[in-house]
Amino acid sequence: MIGTRPSLVHWSAPASKPTDIEALFTEHSDWHTYYGSGKAALRDALRLALESSANTAGGNVLLPSYLPDAVLEPVRDCGLEVRQYAITEALEPDLTDLETRVDSQTVALVSVNYFGFPQGAFEDLECLAERYNCVHIEDNAHGGLSFVDGQLLGTRGAIGFSSLWKLLPIPDGAVLFLNEPRLVDAYRPSSLAGTNGHLQTADVQFVCRSLLADVLESNQTLKHSIHSLVTENGLTAATSPPEQRYEAAKTRMSWLSAYVVGEADPVTITDKRRENYRAWVSVFENCPTTTPLFDSLPRGVCPQVCPVRTTDPDRLQRALERYGVGGSHTWPRLPDTVDGNTAYETANRLSRDVIALPVHQHIAAETIVDIGLDLAPTLERLG
Numbered sequence: 001m002i003g004t005r006p007s008l009v010h011w012s013a014p015a016s017k018p019t020d021i022e023a024l025f026t027e028h029s030d031w032h033t034y035y036g037s038g039k040a041a042l043r044d045a046l047r048l049a050l051e052s053s054a055n056t057a058g059g060n061v062l063l064p065s066y067l068p069d070a071v072l073e074p075v076r077d078c079g080l081e082v083r084q085y086a087i088t089e090a091l092e093p094d095l096t097d098l099e100t101r102v103d104s105q106t107v108a109l110v111s112v113n114y115f116g117f118p119q120g121a122f123e124d125l126e127c128l129a130e131r132y133n134c135v136h137i138e139d140n141a142h143g144g145l146s147f148v149d150g151q152l153l154g155t156r157g158a159i160g161f162s163s164l165w166k167l168l169p170i171p172d173g174a175v176l177f178l179n180e181p182r183l184v185d186a187y188r189p190s191s192l193a194g195t196n197g198h199l200q201t202a203d204v205q206f207v208c209r210s211l212l213a214d215v216l217e218s219n220q221t222l223k224h225s226i227h228s229l230v231t232e233n234g235l236t237a238a239t240s241p242p243e244q245r246y247e248a249a250k251t252r253m254s255w256l257s258a259y260v261v262g263e264a265d266p267v268t269i270t271d272k273r274r275e276n277y278r279a280w281v282s283v284f285e286n287c288p289t290t291t292p293l294f295d296s297l298p299r300g301v302c303p304q305v306c307p308v309r310t311t312d313p314d315r316l317q318r319a320l321e322r323y324g325v326g327g328s329h330t331w332p333r334l335p336d337t338v339d340g341n342t343a344y345e346t347a348n349r350l351s352r353d354v355i356a357l358p359v360h361q362h363i364a365a366e367t368i369v370d371i372g373l374d375l376a377p378t379l380e381r382l383g
């Protein structure tokens with residue numbers, strides 16, 4: 001069985017470790033601070049970009065079309081216009097499309113390091129931001145522990161941020177990086193910046209949920225009975241609208257998250273995630289209908305998931321669930337302005353055909369290989 005996320009129950013502070021995540025950020029960035037979520041960090045990043053920009057009246061922000069709907073909310077919260085640019089099959093900005101949307105009122109250009117891999121067109125965006133005198137924000141929500149050429153992702157643009165809860169067994173957490181002295185000087189923390197000084201009810205609730213998830217994971221019969229009971233009685237929670245999810249994410253980082261960040265060993269986590277990523281790649285070797293989205297796993301990358309592109313996502317997902325893989329999913333829930341919009345064909349296609357497979361540090365690579373053997377007949381039938 002493969003759990004959706006790393007489990008707090010299976011987590012233990014390593015007895016000895018060469019470094020921890022807080023120390024890693026201190027070593028590899030000029031300045032950083034914590035937030036409850038990537039969206040909260042993005043909100044303060046945009047406020048800072050706006051304050052330090054000449055392009056204020058009717059300002060706009062450019063973001064990729066291949067992005068979850070709620071990530072647009074901080075832009076609106078800052079009173080800025082959302083403009084989304086098309087992307088290519090290589091998950092890079094379509095620069096022709098981007099150039100038609102950027103103008104003298106652009107306050108910030110956002111680029112994304114998808115799934116923990118460095119954005120290939122990073123330098124092009126740097127040049128464009130310089131030409132239009134706006135701030136380049138490196139959205140590194142997926143790649144909190146990834147490096148490229150010895151540089152920590154999130155520390156390359158003027159501003160960057162990483163979501164930590166996507167990699168660790170924690171209730172919330174993100175880090176904001178300011179990579180230019182003028183921005184550090186201009187930064188004024190909002191009430192969302194920093195960490196809570198003590199344990200709160202939400203931390204305790206998270207621990208209880210982790211314990212329950214662990215009990216259910218170890219007893220699949222009980223898990224399926226509860227699942228049937230919940231769905232048959234119409235008790236499944238509908239996903240709340242993006243504005244509501246954003247409002248809920250406007251918090252400081254919890255005490256529990258800060259504690260784990262101060263104890264977790266980034267080297268072990270990265271090694272394990274890379275090993276599991278490679279195990280999934282081996283499962284789909286010689287499978288023409290399902291292929292990894294990235295050609296290789298470059299040195300320094302700590303993958304968030306293993307994204308694969310498949311001809312029949314529904315069937316593959318059903319098979320994965322049947323063989324006990326929790327948390328495989330298509331990504332993302334696109335904003336209404338992008339969903340079904342022919343101007344953003346690639347984003348729509350990727351959001352349908354790409355399945356993100358879990359690689360977290362509490363999965364044993366052998367389990368992935370065994371599941372691959374079970375999956376083989378399904379993969380042969382995918383057409």
Ligand SMILES: Cc1ncc(COP(=O)(O)O)c(C=O)c1O
Nearest residue numbers: 037038039068071112139141163
């Ligand atoms: C690319 C990207 N950027 C930003 C975010 C926002 O991060 P958070 O969920 O920590 O608010 C997400 C969340 O899924 C994301 O996928």
